[in-house]
Amino acid sequence: MNIALLGYGKMGKIIEKIATDRKHNIVLKIDHDNQHELTAENLKKADAIIEFTTPASVLSNIQHCFDAGVPVVVGTTGWYEHLPQVKQNCIETGNTLLYASNFSVGVNIFFHINRKLAKLMNNYPYYDVQVEEIHHTQKLDSPSGTAITIAEGIIENVDRKKEWVNVLTAEGNDADDSSLRNNQVLIESFRIDSVPGTHTVIYDSEVDTIEFKHTAHNRNGFALGAVLAAEWVHNKKGFFSVEEMFNFDI
Numbered sequence: 001m002n003i004a005l006l007g008y009g010k011m012g013k014i015i016e017k018i019a020t021d022r023k024h025n026i027v028l029k030i031d032h033d034n035q036h037e038l039t040a041e042n043l044k045k046a047d048a049i050i051e052f053t054t055p056a057s058v059l060s061n062i063q064h065c066f067d068a069g070v071p072v073v074v075g076t077t078g079w080y081e082h083l084p085q086v087k088q089n090c091i092e093t094g095n096t097l098l099y100a101s102n103f104s105v106g107v108n109i110f111f112h113i114n115r116k117l118a119k120l121m122n123n124y125p126y127y128d129v130q131v132e133e134i135h136h137t138q139k140l141d142s143p144s145g146t147a148i149t150i151a152e153g154i155i156e157n158v159d160r161k162k163e164w165v166n167v168l169t170a171e172g173n174d175a176d177d178s179s180l181r182n183n184q185v186l187i188e189s190f191r192i193d194s195v196p197g198t199h200t201v202i203y204d205s206e207v208d209t210i211e212f213k214h215t216a217h218n219r220n221g222f223a224l225g226a227v228l229a230a231e232w233v234h235n236k237k238g239f240f241s242v243e244e245m246f247n248f249d250i
């Protein structure tokens with residue numbers, strides 16, 4: 001398959017290596033400094049495009065992919081308030097987009113079990129629940145897209161929780177949760193050098209604590225998932241989330 005990469009930063013470089021190992025050709029690499037090469041003509045050389053850039057550039061990059069009519073896999077996070085319009089645009093123009101807040105197989109298993117656990121914990125109102133996420137200090141968005149997906153999985157299944165709130169906490173401190181309401185899920189974010197991504201769901205009662213945790217050791221799992229997504233979506237039409245690709249229905 002021919003693949004175009006939009007964004008050639010930490011993720012773009014690992015995706016290039018994994019895609020090449022899987023015998024794909026990288027036919028275009030666009031980064032901050034060669035935007036003039038981002039043309040429909042160049043994008044059309046690809047069977048699929050993989051986009052890992054920044055929250056500020058993702059929407060216009062998606063539009064370029066739609067204008068070229070080439071399926072796009074979007075890994076960039078921090079733009080999900082625009083999902084409804086992007087979905088409508090994708091469907092109305094007959095295009096193809098697959099997005100994920102996290103492409104790793106392990107995290108998607110974690111999302112699945114998180115929803116099942118939340119459904120179970122709905123019956124035990126004396127447990128409160130919060131989410132913690134830790135990422136490297138260059139991460140631009142907070143909370144992480146992964147933490148938002150986890151919190152949404154809790155809110156969909158725990159009747160006493162209606163919304164999430166985020167607190168960015170300095171390392172070693174406790175979050176100031178004094179204004180937190182009972183119907184809110186606290187997402188506590190920490191930024192610590194070189195951590196690829198750690199997420200913990202904590203159910204806490206007066207008598208005990210249940211912790212459910214995922215720790216990424218490096219970025220390879222995200223990159224492999226993005227390449228698998230490009231392979232899965234390149235000959236499909238429509239708007240997909242990565243859950244439809246993994247389809248863990250057990």
Ligand SMILES: NC(=O)c1ccc[n+]([C@@H]2O[C@H](COP(=O)([O-])OP(=O)(O)OC[C@H]3O[C@@H](n4cnc5c(N)ncnc54)[C@H](O)[C@@H]3O)[C@@H](O)[C@H]2O)c1
Pocket residue numbers: 006007008009010011012030031032033035052053054055057061074075076077078100101102103104222
């Ligand atoms: N979904 C996932 O599984 C997953 C995993 C890791 C990271 N991410 C997200 O992916 C994004 C990128 O992460 P990263 O660690 O590679 O960041 P990074 O900062 O290392 O790389 C981003 C790259 O995008 C380039 N860029 C900026 N504007 C651009 C534009 N208009 N067109 C093309 N390139 C442009 C920058 O020059 C930079 O090289 C972030 O939003 C991050 O949160 C998602």
